[in-house]
Amino acid sequence: MVLRLHDSLRRETRELRPSHPDGIFRFYNCGPTVYAPAHIGNFRTFVVNDVIRRLLELEFGPARVRHVRNLTDVDDRTITQSRKEGRPLAEITRHWTAIFHEDCAALNLLRPHAEPTATGYIREQVSMIEVLMEKGHAYRAADGSVYFRLATFPEYGRLSRIQERELQVTNAVADADHKDSVSDFALWKAYKPEEDGTVQWPGPRTAAAGRPGWHIECSAMSKALLGDTIDLHTGGVDLLFPHHENEIAQSECCNGVPFARHWYHSEHLLVDGTTMSKSKGNYHTLRDLVAKGHEAMAVRYALLMGHPRKQLNFTLDSLHAAASALRTLRAARAAIPGAGGTVDVSAPVLAALADDLNFPGALGALFTALKASAPAELNAAGFDRALFALGLDLAARAPAVAVPAAVTALAERRWAAKQARDFAAADALRAELAAAGWTMLDRKDGWSLEPVRK
RNA sequence: GGCGCGGUAGCCAAGUGGUAAGGCCGAGGUCUGCAAAACCUCUAUGCGCCGGUUCAAUUCCGGCCCGCGCCUCCA
Known part of the structure; x- marks a missing residue:
């Protein structure tokens, strides 16, 4: 079997193959931000990636696939949530990570071989940023933040086909003042006491203490766990720009070799025909369902x-x-x-x-x-x-719903009526059961109950 | 404004230059005292609209209409 997958960068369907001499297929999948329960749209992406993982295993063998999916546990949203609840960042992210894992298990998602966290790879991120600064691809801003200088990477925009001049300029960029160019993006964000609470780490040389930008975490963890060039990098379409575009810029400028040989993006899930959002009332999490x-x-x-x-x-x-x-x-x-x-x-x-x-x-x-x-x-x-x-586990079942004692009693009476061939009484009891929301299933040797299906 | 995706039966959704997979729902039947399950049968002369190319288009080309997504930290 030949595994063929659309490549978002080349815009053509190409075969998936391991490129390293060890024959191990290196697969990086952008994971969730752990500040709230993931919604079913997030899980669409993870289910798609889970099928990719399964196909890779079937094709190359389980020992020849290395699957990494990260957890973003420090960014604006996690910090905001932590401040809102007045609890330490790590406590918040640990909580939501556990919930995420429960949901993954319920959906029968195979565990990635590694699930790195952004906060677990601060050193690696700092080190990449320092290399980028040394090579002239990044600069320190007045406030001690570090930005990637887009002008030093002419290939920027290949993945998303975005041109700097085409960017919609309606969004006022909060940190525009610090940057040499509005298109430059943050690699390291200097600590802001009014926003960041207690969250900060020592920064790259010459930079201020603070925290990493979102994009650098994937570049650093991918490099640390899979090497400079990986075989497949995936995520939802929304990550195509700017996240993956920025990852390419950072990784290739730092490592000097191609970053990912194959890019894949899954489309979004709509609910009731439109984007899911809490305000529209069409927002579903797995646990709600x-x-x-x-x-x-x-x-x-x-x-x-x-x-x-x-x-x-x-x-x-x-x-x-x-x-x-x-x-x-x-x-x-x-x-x-x-x-x-x-x-x-x-x-x-x-x-x-x-x-x-x-x-x-x-x-x-x-x-x-x-x-x-x-x-x-x-x-x-x-x-x-x-x-x-x-990835369909047919043995997995919804937990059995407890049958109320009154319903069981009705069922027993109906069974007795049926055994006595009093079908009129049996039918009346069946109707009562149905009214109570239960269907009685008859067998030769007994009966069972299940909730009425809609 | 830029980039991209889509419009196929009641619903969801594949697919192909030669006359439309599949699932769900629905209808009929077998079975069952009834119900449920299971099994069998049926359900788009039609693939957004208008042109064009072709022996032949839902499938290629052009135009139009409609829907959706992204455009700096949303999977």
Whole structure:
């Protein structure tokens, strides 16, 4: 199988291959900022990257993939949150990191091999900034901050095709006064007591104490953990400019070699047809949805329903459709015998995924393949391989909802009525159960209850 | 203003220069006392609009309309 993926820099679909002699594929995925629960749009990106990780493992072997996803634990938003709550920065970020990990587990995301934090790599960031200053790519501003001098990197803008003159100038840039040019961006931000609270580290030589800029953290952690040139760098489209553009500038000017051989950006998730935002009331976190009774795995399925490079519209209807499709897959899996089947449904599924992550194509191929053969002809390992690639864990279930004692009592009475062949009474009790929100499932040897589906 | 993406059945969504995958919903059926599950069958002469190229276009080209995203610290 050849893994092909669109490259945002070259704007063409290219094969993914390890470039280092050790054969290890180096994969860096920009992670979340841990100051609040991640929303399902964030998780779309992480699900897409999780499928990439799984495909890389299937293609090169688990030992030949190194996947890094960072945690941004110091920036404007984390510091603001910390000040708002009056709690130390580290306490805030530790809390939200734990929540993030719970959500990742619920969505069946494989753990990255390394999950570095910005605050854990201050020294590396400072050191890169010093190299950039020595090479003339960065300068100290009057307040002790350090800025990258864009004019020293003529290739700037290749990824986003942005020209300096095209930048919209409506946003007043807060630190414009300190910079030689409005387009220069911060590598190091001098400590501001009124904004930064207790957050500061010793800065690069000649610079003031303060904290790193956002962009340098990814450059430094990628370099520290994966080396100067990596095989794949990914993130959401919104990171394309300026974040990734700036990373390229910093890393290539510092290291003198190409930064990432392949760039990939997944599109945004829309909710109810528009950007998700708290003010629009269409803002969903995973835990909100789970609290409302939705399965986390159905959320993952819903995030797989669209092509990763197209905006995907998430609605409660699409979540219901996802949950139903998941039930169909569970039934299909249950019907496959443990051994003996020869038809491998993973082939068409993996082919679609390997072709630039065609998620809907892969899902379509899966159902088509399932329909084409009798369950007894299907190979269980093949089915499981397809589901592994998609990261759908069919065993994962929403926690069982507790059945109220009164409902259980109704069910027992109905079962007794049915055994006595008093069907009129049985039907009346079924109606009562339904009114209470429960469906009673009869079997030959007994019964069970489940919440009524909408 | 600059850069980019998209408009395919009730909903979601692939795809192809030769006449539209799949999922969900819905309808009918088998089964079941009923219900649920499972299984079977059906559901776009049509792919935003108008031109053009072609033997043939939803698929290529041009124009237009509509929607969405990014444009300095949002995945």
